[in-house]
Amino acid sequence: MPRLAYLSMWPGYCFRERDNSLATQDHRPTTELQQILANARQEWTTSPAYHKIRHCLDTAPSRNLTKVVAFALGSMFLDSQTNEHSTLQHAFLSTLPGLVSPVAKSGEFNIFAQDPLYCLRDKQVLQAENITVLDDPLGFLEVDESTVGLSIGPDCPVKEIILDISRPAVIIWEAWKCVDPI
Numbered sequence: 001m002p003r004l005a006y007l008s009m010w011p012g013y014c015f016r017e018r019d020n021s022l023a024t025q026d027h028r029p030t031t032e033l034q035q036i037l038a039n040a041r042q043e044w045t046t047s048p049a050y051h052k053i054r055h056c057l058d059t060a061p062s063r064n065l066t067k068v069v070a071f072a073l074g075s076m077f078l079d080s081q082t083n084e085h086s087t088l089q090h091a092f093l094s095t096l097p098g099l100v101s102p103v104a105k106s107g108e109f110n111i112f113a114q115d116p117l118y119c120l121r122d123k124q125v126l127q128a129e130n131i132t133v134l135d136d137p138l139g140f141l142e143v144d145e146s147t148v149g150l151s152i153g154p155d156c157p158v159k160e161i162i163l164d165i166s167r168p169a170v171i172i173w174e175a176w177k178c179v180d181p182i
Contacts (some may be wrong), residue, residue: 027080028077028080030121030124030125030128033076033077033121033124033125034125034128034129036076036082036087037076037087037090037091037094037125037129040084040087040088040090040091041091041094041095043088043091044088044091044092044095045091045095050092050095053099053172054099057099057100060170063146063169063170064145064146064169065100065109065146065147065148065169065170066108066109066110066146066147067109067110067111067112067142067146067147067148068093068096068097068100068109068110068111068112068147068148068149068150069112069113069114069134069139069142069143069147069148069149069150069168070089070093070111070112070113070114070139070149070150070151071113071114071115071139071140071149071150071151071154071158071162072114072115072151072152072153072154072155072156072158073086073089073090073093073113073115073150073151073152074086074089074115074117075115075117075118075119075122076090076121076122076125077119077121077122077125078117078119078122089152090113090126090129090131092150092152093111093113093131093150094111094129094131096109096111096148096150096172097109097111100148100170110132111129111130111131111132112131112132112133112134112139112142113126113131113132113133113134113139114133114134114135114136114138114139114140116136118133140161140162140165141165143162143165143166143168144166144168145166145167145168145169146169147166147168147169147170148168148169148170148171148172149162149168149170149171149172149173150171150172150173151171151172151173151174152173152174153174159171159173
C-alpha cells in the first residue's frame with residue numbers, strides 16, 4: 001500500500017486562457033505604440049526612483065556586464081489597451097544599459113526580454129527598441145555572471161529559477177505586496 005505525504009495546503013495557480021490571434025491584437029500603428037513607450041521612458045527618467053537606482057549603480061563596484069535579461073514584465077499592448085505598468089517597466093528596461101554603463105567594463109549590451117504574454121505588437125515595438133524577445137526557457141538560459149537580471153512582480157518563481165541556474169552580477173527585483181483586506 002503506497003504511503004501519501006501529508007501537505008497542509010493544496011498547491012494551485014490562477015489560469016486565464018487568452019486568445020493571441022490577430023483578431024485580438026492592438027491595431028494602432030506601430031509608430032503610435034513606439035511613441036507610447038517613448039513617453040513612458042521620459043516619465044521614468046524624470047522619476048525619483050530612476051535617480052535612486054542611478055545613484056546606487058553609480059556607486060557600485062565595476063563589473064564585466066554584457067547583457068540585461070528581463071522576465072515577466074507583461075504585455076504592453078494586449079487586447080487594444082495600453083498596460084501602463086508594463087509600459088513603464090519596459091521603459092526601465094530600455095534605460096538599463098545607460099544606467100549600468102558606469103559600472104560595466106565592457107561597452108556593448110544586449111537586451112533580452114521573456115514573457116509568455118507578449119503579443120505580436122509587443123514583439124514589434126521591442127524589436128524596434130533593439131530588445132530581443134526570447135521564448136521560455138531561453139531567457140533563463142541566457143543568464144550568466146555578466147548579466148543584469150530584471151523582474152518586477154512576477155507571478156512565477158523567476159528569482160529562484162535564475163539562482164538555481166547561475167549567479168548573475170546584478171538582480172533588480174520587486175515583489176508585489178498583497179494587502180489582506182480582512
